[in-house]
Amino acid sequence: MGDLTGKVLYGGTASGEVMVLDEALSFWGGIDRQTGAIIDEHHPQRGSSVAGKVLVMPYGRGSSSSTSVFAETIRAGSGPLALLLLEPDVILVLGAMVAGELYDKRCPVVVVPPDDYSRLATGQLVQVVAQMGDTACIQMTDAVPA
């Protein structure tokens, strides 16, 4: 299986387990910033945690405050290690940039084309290498043992 590629919105590297969200999520009002748990009542994956995951979702939703909440989860270690999107989302990119500036914690944000996006599945182990101005590489490292 070949590697996936994507467009880098914010650079960085990360290795971890993929978590695919079935629906878009607003970090503000949707995530507990202390634990990373999904708290949005309307979201099908309510109760799951995004902490330490390579988070895959179609796009961000809702409030501008998601930027602050996203940055805070990166600071606190309750956020994802990388974010893979289907559509660009400036609100989330800003959160990643500010966390990088303040704490030198870089959570790469990458837009993945639809064909590659559909190959991402919860539980896969991947390595994300994203450098600004370059094509991002998302390498499937291994599957998580059942």
Add this chain to the structure above:
Amino acid sequence: MSEATSATPLTLSDDEQAMLDGAQGEALALAMRIVTGLARANGAPYLIPIASAHIDSCLYHGVAGLDFAERLASLGGRVKVPTTLNVSSLDLLHPGLVKGDDETMVNGRRLMDAYVSLGASPTWTCAPYQLAEARPPFGTNVAWAESNAIVFCNSVLGARTDRYGDFLDICAAITGRAPYAGLHVTENRAGQIVFDLTGLPQALRDNELFPAVVGQLIGRRTGTAIPVIVGLPATTGEDALKALGAAAASSGGVALFHVVGITPEAATLEIALQGNPPLEVVTVTRDMIAAARAELSTVDGAALDAISVGTPHFSLAECGQLAELLADGPAIDAAVAFYASTSRRILEAARPLGFVDVCERAGVQFVVDTCTYITPILAPDTRVVMTNSGKWAYYAPGNLGVDVIFATLAECVASARAGHPVLEREPWGT
């Protein structure tokens, strides 16, 4: 290859490059790194000057936001353009009303002070468009955050802001620049999905809650596309458009909508679409409206603990409508708490007109500087709350863990007096 490699490189002017290089201080360099970082992420070819900014980052969401504001302040940051501030985590005029934890109360106040020290105006409102000096003229480029302010600015004022998140707002204010991308670009403002309301009964379209229900519907169905609405009554005013936009920016990512014959970029359907064929035409039915309205209430019982109105912040006209409903008749039932959120400026304007006195004597608690769905204001044992706001109805069940009943302002007043929900059946049917 993919578009990843074909992006236009960002070109900066000499002045912008100097800011980025630190020639004008470290705060400007940091702010410029964020502005140019975003510009590169969204493929902007260059930056544009902005006329004003509206800052959402002054609401406390944890240490990261506070660290960023205090970093900018400690580096000597100062806004270059007129800058308004969104709601905060505290009501400074009614101390004790917000019952937050120690971290939020202390850090929330520090965050407010940091933004004022950066030169922003302490307006503390989600509805800066209600302040005469903060309304940008048609066609002006600005950098506004807060989803309801963004959608109002673009749709109703015809000024141009992209859907900015926290931090870009203050960085744009400090640099006076924003990326030329998104809704700053004329072609990106073309309507895409047409919602035709003309088949609906007039009584339904004239109902006070109709705009918010339409907002809920189009937010759900368009995501981040640009909707064009056909068939809102010609009398639809700013408060109704505020309610529509706020609901659409909550249930979806709507940052611009057009209403044919009403909003300034939609004199005709063809103009709203900029001559393009629509991606989709949705003929809105009674059932679709009923379903969208039903999504905004979570309960249908006899209990009622509180009323919350004023999300987004009440305008002066809305304060007047509430005062008129409360002027004669019984006071609010002592068991029902009644909150009306507005800005300190609107509250001051309402006072000499007698609105504040009438409402307070009837039992209304005004809330300023913040809002009831983002800070702990409601009593902890509150279970059922009635609101006339689609945005409040959308967020409060998740944020506060309460049940919500979506109802008109008159129904809110009647229910508050009765101590239990009093709802009209018409014009919604069944």
